[in-house]
Amino acid sequence: xxxxxxxxxxxxxxxxxxxxxxxxxxxxxxxxxxxxxxxxxxxxxxxxxxxxxxxxxxxxxxxxxxxxxxxxxxxxxxxxxxxxxxxxxxxxxxxxxxxxxxxxxxxxxxxxxxxxxxxxxxxxxxxxxxxxxxxx
Numbered sequence: 001x002x003x004x005x006x007x008x009x010x011x012x013x014x015x016x017x018x019x020x021x022x023x024x025x026x027x028x029x030x031x032x033x034x035x036x037x038x039x040x041x042x043x044x045x046x047x048x049x050x051x052x053x054x055x056x057x058x059x060x061x062x063x064x065x066x067x068x069x070x071x072x073x074x075x076x077x078x079x080x081x082x083x084x085x086x087x088x089x090x091x092x093x094x095x096x097x098x099x100x101x102x103x104x105x106x107x108x109x110x111x112x113x114x115x116x117x118x119x120x121x122x123x124x125x126x127x128x129x130x131x132x133x134x135x136x
Contacts, residue, residue: 007052010083011082012124026087031043042056080128089132095132099120
């Protein structure tokens, strides 16, 4: 089989704030910006990886999601326990310094983990946990 990762989904609670974080803070390019029914889906990704994207979706927008489920999703997003993303960079310390100079919410400074990687963590504006690893 020849299978690749094409896109991953992360929820957002404010499309303009999400767009600013992923485009302006992380440097991702905007690949699609679609509105429908008063909601907005954004597709972003690293400029040098056109085949891999992140789709930023309205929280709880899946058909059949109840209002109670939407509230639970929103509460979990705020705590950073609903969704997350793992990114990698060639220079973790420089990436962290750049993030620290913005209004990104820092969760963990660059740390050598006991399982053999060095990484840091931030939250996006919706509360999603973004871990960034040092690429080997």
